[in-house]
Amino acid sequence: xxxxxxxxxxxxxxxxxxxxxxxxxxxxxxxxxxxxxxxxxxxxxxxxxxxxxxxxxxxxxxxxxxxxxxxxxxxxxxxxxxxxxxxxxxxxxxxxxxxxxxxxxxxxxx
Amino acid sequence: xxxxxxxxxxxxxxxxxxxxxxxxxxxxxxxxxxxxxxxxxxxxxxxxxxxxxxxxxxxxxxxxxxxxxxxxxxxxxxxxxxxxxxxxxxxxxxxxxxxxxxxxxxxxxxxxxxxxxxxxxxxx
Numbered sequence: 642x643x644x645x646x647x648x649x650x651x652x653x654x655x656x657x658x659x660x661x662x663x664x665x666x667x668x669x670x671x672x673x674x675x676x677x678x679x680x681x682x683x684x685x686x687x688x689x690x691x692x693x694x695x696x697x698x699x700x701x702x703x704x705x706x707x708x709x710x711x712x713x714x715x716x717x718x719x720x721x722x723x724x725x726x727x728x729x730x731x732x733x734x735x736x737x738x739x740x741x742x743x744x745x746x747x748x749x750x751x
Numbered sequence: 752x753x754x755x756x757x758x759x760x761x762x763x764x765x766x767x768x769x770x771x772x773x774x775x776x777x778x779x780x781x782x783x784x785x786x787x788x789x790x791x792x793x794x795x796x797x798x799x800x801x802x803x804x805x806x807x808x809x810x811x812x813x814x815x816x817x818x819x820x821x822x823x824x825x826x827x828x829x830x831x832x833x834x835x836x837x838x839x840x841x842x843x844x845x846x847x848x849x850x851x852x853x854x855x856x857x858x859x860x861x862x863x864x865x866x867x868x869x870x871x872x873x874x875x
Contacts, residue, residue: 674859678796685845686796688863692854697863729796733858739811740786740798740860 643734645743652749658718661746663730665711673733675713680727725750753778755846755866769833773846780827784849787831789842836873843868
């Protein structure tokens with residue numbers, strides 16, 4: 642099935658560690674790499690993690706990605722108020738022969 | 752560093768063709784893949800398709816029958832045309848440089864950088 646499933650919302654308090662999951666199938670996450678994007682309110686998405694666990698330069702090491710089987714996760718440690726944003730997972734789907742985005746997770750910092 | 756800027760009409764009538772241009776500055780458009788992605792208000796991201804500057808294209812099945820992407824390397828610009836639009840095509844449209852390939856049998860594709868996005872409204 643060509644869909645990436647994320648929880649619609651997540652929350653945490655400053656300093657806490659939160660994780661956001663992304664569930665797929667063998668045609669996408671199971672066979673290909675996963676990326677994560679952060680979208681702050683009113684702005685364009687920004688690449689946060691590529692190829693499952695690689696951070697572009699400039700992205701704090703508080704952000705980390707992992708993949709296991711047909712699921713992937715984004716972890717944010719030392720949560721800060723400026724981390725409040727929408728987070729999207731994405732990757733190639735072999736059945737679709739195109740890019741799939743997850744539905745997005747709205748992270749609230751309480 | 753490379754920057755992208757979308758431009759085009761903000762209002763398109765139903766059944767007409769949406770046309771957008773993405774101007775690349777700070778680097779050459781050649782020898783890269785470039786994508787268009789859209790986001791309806793309050794909703795998630797949707798990949799429209801991408802092309803390589805040599806001319807090869809790959810479109811999402813959702814748009815394949817209606818979309819054309821092209822490039823003008825002399826102007827460091829690329830374009831999107833989406834025909835027969837309806838209200839459902841109202842969205843913020845982003846252009847992005849994509850990094851696409853295969854390592855050890857696993858396909859990778861990520862988008863970086865992105866343009867700031869341009870809102871296109873389909874309405875009469």
